[in-house]
Amino acid sequence: KAGVTQTPRYLIKTRGQQVTLSCSPISGHRSVSWYQQTPGQGLQFLFEYFSETQRNKGNFPGRFSGRQFSNSRSEMNVSTLELGDSALYLCASSLESYSYNEQFFGPGTRLTVL
Amino acid sequence: GQQVMQIPQYQHVQEGEDFTTYCNSSTTLSNIQWYKQRPGGHPVFLIQLVKSGEVKKQKRLTFQFGEAKKNSSLHITATQTTDVGTYFCAALSYNTDKLIFGTGTRLQVFP
Numbered sequence: 001k002a003g004v005t006q007t008p009r010y011l012i013k014t015r016g017q018q019v020t021l022s023c024s025p026i027s028g029h030r031s032v033s034w035y036q037q038t039p040g041q042g043l044q045f046l047f048e049y050f051s052e053t054q055r056n057k058g059n060f061p062g063r064f065s066g067r068q069f070s071n072s073r074s075e076m077n078v079s080t081l082e083l084g085d086s087a088l089y090l091c092a093s094s095l096e097s098y099s100y101n102e103q104f105f106g107p108g109t110r111l112t113v114l
Numbered sequence: 115g116q117q118v119m120q121i122p123q124y125q126h127v128q129e130g131e132d133f134t135t136y137c138n139s140s141t142t143l144s145n146i147q148w149y150k151q152r153p154g155g156h157p158v159f160l161i162q163l164v165k166s167g168e169v170k171k172q173k174r175l176t177f178q179f180g181e182a183k184k185n186s187s188l189h190i191t192a193t194q195t196t197d198v199g200t201y202f203c204a205a206l207s208y209n210t211d212k213l214i215f216g217t218g219t220r221l222q223v224f225p
Contacts, residue, residue: 035215043157043202043215056211090156099206099213100145105156 002026004093004106012112018079021109025072025093031055032074033098034066037088037108048098049074056098078111086113118205120216128224133190135219137203146186147204147213148177157202160188193223 005024013019025032034046045058049068066076072093078085088110092103117140127133137146145164149157161170163179163186170177176189190197203216
């Protein structure tokens with residue numbers, strides 16, 4: 001089976017812009033979770049989508065949003081980018097609930113905000 | 115809110131030495147997962163622990179879940195250079211459905 005794929009792999013944006021990141025889970029996996037990884041804050045949970053519904057949400061501002069399509073592919077959107085949004089954004093897929101099942105992570109999207 | 119602390123933050127060992135990282139939670143846990151992230155890579159699932167006092171082994175790696183289900187440890191026997199990376203625990207508390215990642219322990223192994 002193909003692994004989790006994320007596009008794009010690298011992105012450079014300026015403050016105030018918005019960005020959309022894409023994640024394709026492993027075939028058959030229904031749960032997609034998103035994480036923000038920074039050197040200072042570590043791995044922070046953004047949200048989980050399951051069967052096109054947001055099932056869980058971390059403590060991030062409303063500028064961070066996401067959605068999941070019927071084929072389980074997921075997108076994450078960040079509006080009005082701030083310098084502090086520079087990070088590695090990881091998505092992970094799992095068969096069922098992300099919190100009780102092995103998560104398979106993608107390679108991540110490295111976002112730099114200038 | 116739930117806090118998950120990992121110690122130590124960094125560990126440098128000589129190849130062949132043992133290594134242990136500890137994960138401590140402020141609340142009782144439903145389950146705990148362990149992940150390894152190589153430099154420049156993404157987290158890779160190692161194991162999940164569910165039962166109180168559970169011990170699981172994977173070759174040179176030994177994982178333990180505390181009796182009170184508030185802490186866990188990962189022990190590596192006779193480290194190798196391939197063990198280099200950051201080890202994360204991810205804990206699920208009984209009173210939340212959010213998986214909280216620990217701060218990670220970065221392991222460096224010198225040949």
